[in-house]
Amino acid sequence: MTASRARSLAWAYDGAAHLRALMARMGEDAFAAPSALPGWSRAHVLSHIARNADAMVNLLEWARTGTVTPAYPSRERRDADIEAGAKRTPAEIREDVLGSGDRLAAVVRGMPESAWSATVTHPNGSPILAASVPWYRAREMWIHAVDLDVGASFADMPVPMLLALVHEVTGQLGSREGCPSLQLVASDVDRTWALAGKGRTAESVTGPIAGLAAWLTGRSRGKELRTGSGRRAPALPAWL
Structure with a gap:
């Protein structure tokens, strides 16, 4: 697990409040506008966040009861639900995001301590501990808040969460084809990471966390980042 369960739960709750404030500032016409994710409107992003809450409920119920309950019935069903959800009114979308988040919070509160150590299956097919579900939910809330493209940024995230996120992503990217080997330096928190890629070796990349x-x-x-030679930060393979 990338971060402790208690910290991840706090980040998830803070992310929910952050998203609620963003939605409150969005006018009715803002929902149909494009998001920062290609092919998705902001309504798509918000519908995805709501269905992700339901998916996390399924995983926690699996952990609690022992009955296999996949996060999503299928990839096709997940995509169809997001498409259908994006066609709703802004009021319906807001209510869904808040209601699904509340349902997830209630399930979290009812989890027996022993259930958190159960193994379930992440939507990507990998086995995970139920205790890591709060981290995945926190990540979902904060990153997709940025994807809404309504003024949120990674600088809004708690710094300890940013540190955990960078640690996780560097570990995953290193195995991707074409990923360069880099030394990452967070100039504002005095931390470094090795991105051990399989591609060409490059200099360090320095910038704020x-x-x-x-x-x-x-x-x-990465326009705000710099390398040792002064060149722009190199392109990276897709994270997810």
Whole structure:
């Protein structure tokens, strides 16, 4: 698990409040506008966040009861639900995001301590501990808040969460084809990471922790980052 369950739960709750504030500032016409994710409107992003809450409920119920309950019935069903959800009114979408988040919070509160150590299956097919579900939910809330493209940024995230995110993503990206080997330096928190890629070796990449996180997760081209030679940060393979 990337971060402790208690910290991840706190980040998830803070992310929910952050998203609620963003939605409150969005006018009725803002929902149909494009998001920062290709092919998705903001309504798509918000519908995805709501269905992700339901998916996390399924995984926690699996952990609690022992009855296999996949996060989503299928990839096709997940995509169809998001498409259908994006066609609803802004009021319906807001209510769904808040209601699904409340349902997840209630399930979290009812989890027996022993259930958190159960193994379930992440939507990507990998086995995970139920205790890591709060981390995945926190990640979902904060990153997709940026994807809404309504003024949120990675700088809004708690710094300890950014540190955990960069640690996780560097570990995953290193195995991707074409990923360069880099030394990442967070200039504002005095931390470094080795991105041990299989591609060409390059210099260090330095910048603020929020900028590094945005670049590593594909939400930025890294214009605010610099390499030892002064060149722009290199392109990276997709994280997810």
